[in-house]
Amino acid sequence: MKGKIVFVAVTLGAAAGLSRAWEPVISPLSAPPSRSADATQIERGARLAALGDCIVCHTSAHGKPYAGGRPLETPFGAIYATNITPDMQTGIGDWSLDAFRRALRDGVSRDGHLLYPAFPYPHFTRMTDGDIADLYAFMMSRAPVQATAPPNHLVFPLNFRPLVAGWNMLYLKRGPEQGVAVPASAPSAASDPRADAGNAPNAASAYAVQWQLGRYLVNGVAHCAACHTPLNKLGAEKRDAPFAGGTLEGWDAPALTKLSQAPTPWTQAQLVSYLRTGFASQHGAAAGPMRPVTQSLAQAPLEDVDAIATYVMSLQTPTAATPTAAPARPADLEQLAPPAALATGATLFNAACASCHSIAAPMSTQGDRPSLAQGTAVNADSPRNAVRMMLDGIDWHGSDAAHFMPSFAQTFTDAQIADLANYTRARFSARGPWPGLDAAAVARIRKETAKP
Structure with missing residues (x-):
């Protein structure tokens, strides 16, 4: 399979032609733009950076904000996010607005090399010129940090960047997204994707403005x-x-x-x-x-x-739901005797999980917390997220408005995680244990992103 992918990639790269494999260099700035740009523009850019989760991808586990170094694991290897602070040597301090716009629109760095589409320029290309300028002003107002991202680790020949030209020919549609009709429930459309819904004269047009803005953000900066x-x-x-x-x-x-x-x-x-x-x-x-x-x-x-x-x-499909909910009387779940095949999982649940997730537990009776019967992970077709939740947990974030779950990666074996997950699904959904979820399946999931 990998050989076929490599062959297709090479063919596409050749078809793209060298003329699209390297783009012209955009002259560097002699100094970064003033950090005292228009405060309103910087505020608008901060809004876009939050919507685009820029800090999430461009900040490593122990690094400074936007200084890069965070790995993104792909089927083709690891790609490391770059430094997007205005540092002149290792960041984008010498990038002009034109260079920044080209990176977001075309996936091309200032020096002309092609960016990998792990950087979501196929979505950022849909942003308006005004929003790109605002985001640029915000990034240039950040504190410069000298930090160089580790080299990418990609399989050959996908580590040969010119092959991205072929990918772009197939999949990149450059430029701001054009407007489309709003769903029939609200036929009025807003021509400006950033219009103020508060000025809409009626409910239908207010919905239309909100829907258009949502579409613009979801398909663009929020990617x-x-x-x-x-x-x-x-x-x-x-x-x-x-x-x-x-x-x-x-x-x-x-x-x-x-x-x-x-x-x-x-x-x-x-x-x-x-x-x-x-x-x-x-x-x-x-x-x-x-x-x-x-x-x-x-x-x-x-x-x-x-x-x-x-x-x-508005994207929801009308397909009837598969019955996955818990019985009408949740208290009955406490009285269910687990099948013999799930007895080990029941023991583990009572020992490690019941203090938080049983129906009578304080966490379940206070703070409006839902039963596991409502959880996406328990009701999913795949056991992946339920297993990952047990392995990784949810980290503690101090006084943040957050939720915490301990990691059991070092507590339970692969077989115990499988037993626990299967029992949890059998107990809290109408679908029964996951077919094929055993110790070997957990081992594969654990290996994908093993936590230290």
Whole structure:
């Protein structure tokens, strides 16, 4: 399989031609732009940086904000985020606005080399010129940090950057996104994607403005599809399955088109709460790669997150939900005797999980926390996220409005994690244990992103 991918990549690179493999150099600035740019413009740029989660990808585990060094694991190897502070030697301090715009629109660095699409320029290209200028002003107002990202580790010949030219020919549609019709429930459309919904004369036009803004943000700076859409063998989003779910850093990114099919269907208010706080009272807490995204979105204006939720909720498919909810009387779950095959999982659950997740536990009776029966991970077709949650937990963030779960990676064996996950699913959903979830399956999941 890898050989076929390499052959296709080489063919595409050759077809692209050397004329698109290296772009012209844009002259460097002799000094970074003044950090005292217009305060209003910087504030608008900060808004966009929060919506785009720039700090999430461009900050390493123990590094300074935006200084790069964070690895992104891909099927083709590790790509390290670069330094986007205005440092003259190792950052983007010598980048002009034109160079910055070209990187976001075309995926080309200031010196002309092609950027890998792990940097989501296929989405950033849809941003308006005004928003790109605002984001540039914000980035240039950051404190410069001297830091060089580690070299990428990609399989040959995909480490040969000119091959990205072929990828761009197939998958990059450059330039701001054109407007489209708003769903029939609100036929009025806003020509300006950043229009103020508060000026809308009626509910239909207000919805239209909010939907258009949400579409612009989701498909542009927020680049939600980059995680929540499955990828083809060349790492491009499958155009025939937008927002149908993806896999990132060992976690499944759920389908954004099936929120209405949850045991308790999502509402827009719950989605807004989840995006801004990492928690929804009838669904659960964010974990894995989504956790830092919610921390970033907490810094974004409420109206923008509300617009994102409006657009996402409009994507829902009407397919009938598979019965996954718990019995009508949750208390009955406490009285169920586990099948013999799940007895080990029941023992582990009672020892390690019941103090928080049993129906009578304080965590379940206070603070409006949902039963595991409502959780996406427990009800998912794949056991990946349930296993990852048990292995990784949710890190403690001090006094932040957050939720904590300890990691059991060093506590339980692969076989015990499999038993625990299967028992949890059998107990809290109507779907029974996951077929094929055993010690070997947990070992594979553990290996993908092993925590120290």
